[in-house]
Amino acid sequence: MEHPEDQELERLLGQVKLPPAPFGFEHRVLARLRQEREQGKWSRLKLWWTEQTLGFQGGLTAACAALVVLVAVGGFWQWQENQKTERLVSALDAFEEYQQDQEKWTELDLYTWQ
Amino acid sequence: MEEPGDAELMTATARGDEDAFAELVRRHQHLVYGTVVRMLGSHRAEAEDVAQQIFIRVFKAAGRYQPEAKFTTWLLTICRNCVFTQLKKQGRWKKEEPWQDEEGEERHPLDHHADGSVGDASENMLRQELEGAVQQAVGELPESQRLALILRQYDQLDYEEIAKVLGTTVPSVKSLLFRARETLRKALHSYLHATH
Numbered sequence: 087m088e089h090p091e092d093q094e095l096e097r098l099l100g101q102v103k104l105p106p107a108p109f110g111f112e113h114r115v116l117a118r119l120r121q122e123r124e125q126g127k128w129s130r131l132k133l134w135w136t137e138q139t140l141g142f143q144g145g146l147t148a149a150c151a152a153l154v155v156l157v158a159v160g161g162f163w164q165w166q167e168n169q170k171t172e173r174l175v176s177a178l179d180a181f182e183e184y185q186q187d188q189e190k191w192t193e194l195d196l197y198t199w200q
Numbered sequence: 201m202e203e204p205g206d207a208e209l210m211t212a213t214a215r216g217d218e219d220a221f222a223e224l225v226r227r228h229q230h231l232v233y234g235t236v237v238r239m240l241g242s243h244r245a246e247a248e249d250v251a252q253q254i255f256i257r258v259f260k261a262a263g264r265y266q267p268e269a270k271f272t273t274w275l276l277t278i279c280r281n282c283v284f285t286q287l288k289k290q291g292r293w294k295k296e297e298p299w300q301d302e303e304g305e306e307r308h309p310l311d312h313h314a315d316g317s318v319g320d321a322s323e324n325m326l327r328q329e330l331e332g333a334v335q336q337a338v339g340e341l342p343e344s345q346r347l348a349l350i351l352r353q354y355d356q357l358d359y360e361e362i363a364k365v366l367g368t369t370v371p372s373v374k375s376l377l378f379r380a381r382e383t384l385r386k387a388l389h390s391y392l393h394a395t396h
Contacts, residue, residue: 092381094392095381095384095388098330098334098388099334099349099384101327101330101331102331102334102335104233104235104237104238104355105233107233107251108233108248111229111233114248115225115229115252115255115256116221119218119259
């Protein structure tokens, strides 16, 4: 059942109207829309540029890292090779020395024997 | 020539037609702005900013609009989302400032009679006081009750449309309106009897 004050309340509420949109509202909405679309274009371009830059930077970083690894591996390999050569040279030197010693002793033995 | 309907204008808006969008804004600006002002009770600039945001969202979401849905219901759903977000930011309802007419003169909604004439000073004062009391009472209602009341009382929506805008059921809308009216009856008790 409807409350006896309902009609009175409706009448009271009905006296207050919604305020109308201010003059020029529609133009300001359109101006803001254009501005946002323009900003949107720029931010998309900026995003694309950032992506490209990041992509380039990423590529550059990867290439640098690969180069560093390559140099390190190459350096290590070179060092190993040098070590091998050094060992070979010293082994040859030792062998040569041994041979010379052997020859010396042989000569001495022969002399002693004679 | 017959004017295009809202759905046709929305289809054109979705294609990026700014003229169609401008026509939509022209048609519904008072509904959106008025609802925002009554919901936020905020200052004119703030209310206008929110109302502009709503229309910008309409433009951006135009592609997702289904013509089967009534445009004003869809528009007011966006309005509800923006208004509730703004209410969360601002914390509470703020008292409205007087609005200005097209000549820039300050007016209160009650200054205007139904026939468009402006009443005398004492009558205006009484009306302004009454309007202030109604605004205050409506503003102090919980958000959902306030929006349901505004949609029913001022935007003339039926229960089903209000339910769609609020994302609820028709019985729930009826309950919200019942509770809103109960609260308003208590808050405006003295005015109800004084205006008999």
